[in-house]
Amino acid sequence: xxxxxxxxxxxxxxxxxxxxxxxxxxxxxxxxxxxxxxxxxxxxxxxxxxxxxxxxxxxxxxxxxxxxxxxxxxxxxxxxxxxxxxxxxxxxxxxxxxxxxxxxxxxxxxxxxxxxxxxxxxxxxxxxxxxxxxxxxxxxxxxxxxxxxxxxxxxxxxxxxxxxxxxxxxxxxxxxxxxxxxxxxxxxxxxxxxxxxxxxxxxxxxxxxxxxxxxxxxxxxxxxxxxxxxxxxxxxxxxxxxxxxxxxxxxxxxxxxxxxxxxxxxxxxxxxxxxxxxxxxxxxxxxxxxxxxxxxxxxxxxxxxxxxxxxxxxxxxxxxxxxxxxxxxxxxxxxxxxxxxxxxxxxxxxxxxxxxxxxxxxxxxxxxxxxxxxxxxxxxxxxxxxxxxxxxxxxxxxxxxxxxxxxx
Numbered sequence: 519x520x521x522x523x524x525x526x527x528x529x530x531x532x533x534x535x536x537x538x539x540x541x542x543x544x545x546x547x548x549x550x551x552x553x554x555x556x557x558x559x560x561x562x563x564x565x566x567x568x569x570x571x572x573x574x575x576x577x578x579x580x581x582x583x584x585x586x587x588x589x590x591x592x593x594x595x596x597x598x599x600x601x602x603x604x605x606x607x608x609x610x611x612x613x614x615x616x617x618x619x620x621x622x623x624x625x626x627x628x629x630x631x632x633x634x635x636x637x638x639x640x641x642x643x644x645x646x647x648x649x650x651x652x653x654x655x656x657x658x659x660x661x662x663x664x665x666x667x668x669x670x671x672x673x674x675x676x677x678x679x680x681x682x683x684x685x686x687x688x689x690x691x692x693x694x695x696x697x698x699x700x701x702x703x704x705x706x707x708x709x710x711x712x713x714x715x716x717x718x719x720x721x722x723x724x725x726x727x728x729x730x731x732x733x734x735x736x737x738x739x740x741x742x743x744x745x746x747x748x749x750x751x752x753x754x755x756x757x758x759x760x761x762x763x764x765x766x767x768x769x770x771x772x773x774x775x776x777x778x779x780x781x782x783x784x785x786x787x788x789x790x791x792x793x794x795x796x797x798x799x800x801x802x803x804x805x806x807x808x809x810x811x812x813x814x815x816x817x818x819x820x821x822x823x824x825x826x827x828x829x830x831x832x833x834x835x836x837x838x839x840x841x842x843x844x845x846x847x848x849x850x851x852x853x854x855x856x857x858x859x860x861x862x863x864x865x866x867x868x869x870x871x872x873x874x875x876x877x878x879x880x881x882x883x884x885x886x887x888x889x890x891x892x893x894x895x896x897x898x899x900x901x902x903x904x905x906x907x908x909x910x911x912x913x914x915x916x917x918x919x920x921x922x923x924x925x926x
Contacts, residue, residue: 578878580903581887584864585880587834593653593827595644652910653827656681656800661909662823663772663802665902666723673713673854674899676821677861678829679906683708683804685819686793695832696840706845708817712804714847714854715776715812724779726770726794728787736760771795773803774821776810798822815850826910829903837864862899863888 583593644652657679665675682693683705692705715721736755747753752765770787771794773779779787794803797820806817824832836842837860844859865888871877874886887900 574876576904576907577876577900580900580907581864581876581878581885582880583830584833585866585878585883585885587831588838588864588866589834589881590831593830595653654825655910656825656828657823657906657909658799659772659802659823661906663723663725664909665905668905670898670902671713671856672716672721673709673857674861674895675902676709676712677706678899678902679823680705680709681822681824681828683819683821686803687818696836696842699843702843703845707848707851710845710847710854710857711812711815711817711851712774712806714852715806717855718811720776720811722775722778723772724775725772726779726787726791728768728770728784728791730766730768730788732764734762734764736762771797771803773805775804776806776812815848826906829906833862833864833903836860836862837866856893856895858893858895862903863890863896 579595583595586593662675662679665679666672677694680694682691682701684691690704692701692708694702694705696702712721747764750766754763754765755761756763768791770791773790773794779790782790790803790805794801797803800823801820802823803820804817806815807813808816842860845857847854847857865871865874865884865886867884867886868882870879870884871886874889877884877886879885887896890896
């Protein structure tokens with residue numbers, strides 16, 4: 519009997535030891551799996567947090583510089599060129615005898631973990647040549663065309679980025695600045711009329727595509743010359759006249775029209791492009807013709823585009839020294855969907871405003887984009903302003919370190 523009891527006791531102790539080893543193995547397996555589980559979640563959190571923070575910084579910088587511009591102070595921007603984030607994941611595990619149990623055979627697990635982050639963020643001030651290129655250089659025709667193709671209201675966009683409208687005959691120059699009320703009102707009616715054409719889906723911002731043609735005597739082209747011209751031109755021979763006819767398709771300047779430019783003859787497109795080529799790169803030719811939608815108010819001239827610095831000071835003046843005014847549409851213009859007084863309404867308050875996003879404080883006043891429940895005009899205008907700022911982006915210098923690049 520005593521022998522049986524001893525054998526049973528030995529068996530129970532061996533099972534307890536085996537269970538303890540199993541629990542230890544399970545514990546260490548869990549500890550090794552823990553960092554692999556936490557690291558993707560932590561990385562997602564870090565990436566999203568950086569993305570949101572940088573987006574908020576850009577928005578607040580824009581508001582801060584609008585506030586500076588309203589007081590006729592210099593504007594100043596800085597950019598984040600590099601984010602290097604080192605994430606360190608640690609896990610530990612162990613076991614200790616339970617405070618109560620069968621001679622300490624029951625083990626209690628002890629485990630823990632930690633996550634640490636060591637970010638390095640490089641902030642580069644905008645100055646020198648970069649400031650000149652991004653802030654003082656006027657927007658170009660191709661950038662404006664790209665924005666128009668984002669389905670942005672042409673009235674909103676042109677009020678924001680245009681310095682003036684000039685008739686091609688030089689009979690009139692209409693400044694987009696409220697200090698000259700008559701010019702400003704005419705400019706507003708022009709862009710409002712274009713908006714009415716856009717509402718009918720009949721406003722075109724297309725490059726002029728046409729063919730240039732030349733004739734060369736057959737004797738002037740040898741085999742090598744012919745091979746050099748063939749990839750660039752369409753070449754056909756005329757045996758009767760002993761000439762080669764060269765044709766090349768050309769993509770020219772962009773024109774804002776109330777008709778599809780492809781309906782024009784090749785000669786008309788060439789003439790229109792030659793007219794546009796006489797303009798600067800920050801000029802956009804406009805040709806609104808009778809006989810097409812909106813043709814009851816014909817227009818022929820060009821919009822001259824602002825620099826980003828000029829846009830900021832224009833917005834700053836609109837709620838200080840040069841407030842915008844309400845302008846009714848031209849009698850020839852059909853009804854339009856929106857015609858707000860301000861291209862972008864900025865709220866200025868001596869106390870922190872409620873129900874607005876991302877207010878910024880400057881010299882004891884708070885500034886924010888004014889919200890409206892009935893219209894998204896202000897928020898859209900601020901979004902477009904941010905897009906224009908990003909479009910002026912030049913490549914910032916990057917440090918030669920491993921980094922996590924968070925795209926805005």
